[in-house]
Amino acid sequence: MxxxxxxxxxxxxxxxxxxxxxxxxxxxxxxxxxxxxxxxxxxxxxxxxxxxxxxxxxVRDEFVYHEMMAHVALNTHALPKKVLVIGGGDGGVVREVVKHRSVEKVVHCEIDGAVIEASRKYLPEISCALDDPRVDIVIDDGIKHVREHKKTYDVIIVDSTDPVGPAEGLFSASFYRSIYEALNEDGLFVAQTESPFFNRDLIPRLYKDISAVFPVTRLFLACVPTYPGGLWTFTMGSKRYDPLEVDIAGIPQMDTKYYSPAVHRSCFVLPPFVEELLVQG
Ligand code: SAM
CATH class of the missing domain: 2.30.140.10 (Spermidine synthase, tetramerisation domain)
Incomplete structure (x- = not known):
């Protein structure tokens, strides 16, 4: 033995x-x-x-989450130039965001600089775009940052930890209102919104809070093996663009392993046990 x-x-x-x-x-x-x-x-x-x-x-399953956080939102906006990433200290979302040619500036607002430093050192394949000249790293609370920036961003991506500790406020109605104000007039945002199996009280509340602020609210799914239950939800709030109305034939060819134009469409097809979360709120 x-x-x-x-x-x-x-x-x-x-x-x-x-x-x-x-x-x-x-x-x-x-x-x-x-x-x-x-x-x-x-x-x-x-x-x-x-x-x-x-x-x-x-490093083995990160591509699913990071591609889906970035590309569904960025390919829904007609011309995303200025993007804010809140959280996401590993740099995976930023790496995907800079693949978009229209993006001129990415502000990366992470509360804990130690996460960025550890990711630079031990996760280079994930953090590799943090030194892109378009990226500005700001060590601050994302809640404070959005409150202090009005009509500034085209797309905001909230890549947070679970809704406890410093991330708790990133799942609140007042934060969604601040995000609305931080976005330009055709802006949109996306957030990771936890497991449809194990967060069945949280998701309806978030969906209702986001719908109260944004005229277009859409939930989509992806499979992340290391997250509880595997299946994961993401929720988009948009002032104008609807991800379901995107002409997927016009989505440019991208270097991705999970996201594709067909997945952009299919990720919004929800099984009934997920669909029912959206009418409970
Ligand atoms: N993909 C991951 C997940 O869903 O488990 C999240 C990854 S990323 C490492 C989450 C980051 O959010 C952490 O580095 C954490 O420090 C950061 N964070 C938590 N609360 C924050 C806040 N209020 N403002 C900015 N960043 C925050």
Missing amino acids: DQKLQLWFTELQTDDMALSCRVKKTLHQEETPFQSLAVLDTEQFGRMLVLDNVIQTT
Whole structure:
């Protein structure tokens, strides 16, 4: 029998369910002023960013989440030039945003500079666009940043941790109103909005709050293996453009592994158990 020591990282994804991954090596661990941060090298998913014991991203499955956060929104806007990314300290969303030629400026507002530093060092394939000349990194609270910037952005992408601690306010009605005001007159935003299996109280509330502010509100889905339940929701609020009305034949060819023009359309097709979340609110 192989007696080699086996180390496992376990995330309690609900009070009654866990995901465990065998760890090859702990690459980094620190307590930042905001959260506990770790980068682990795992057998199944490769290098993994963990905040407060919750998996944020891994080098093997990150492409799904980052592509879907960026491209559905940017290909819905007719000419996105100025983009704000809130959170997303690993840099994955920024890497996807700068693939769009129309984008002139990306403001990346992350509350915890330590996440950016650790990602630069241990996750270079995810953080690789943070030095793009179009990217300005701002270490600040995203809630404060949107309050202080009116009519500034074409697209805002909220790549937050779960709705606890510093991210709690990123899931509030007042934050959605500030986002509306921070957007230009044809602006739109997208946020990660958690699991349709395990956040069945939260999603209807968010959808109702976003619909109260934005004339167009759409929820879409993607499959992220390391997030609880695998299936994940994203919600877009838009002042003018409807992602369902995009002429997908006009979407330019992109270097992506999950997002495609056909996925842009299909991700809005919701199974009934998800659809029903949108009428409960
Ligand atoms: N994709 C991930 C997920 O869904 O689990 C999120 C990844 S990203 C690392 C989340 C980032 O949001 C963290 O680095 C965290 O520091 C940042 N964050 C949390 N609250 C924030 C706030 N109020 N303003 C700006 N960034 C915030």
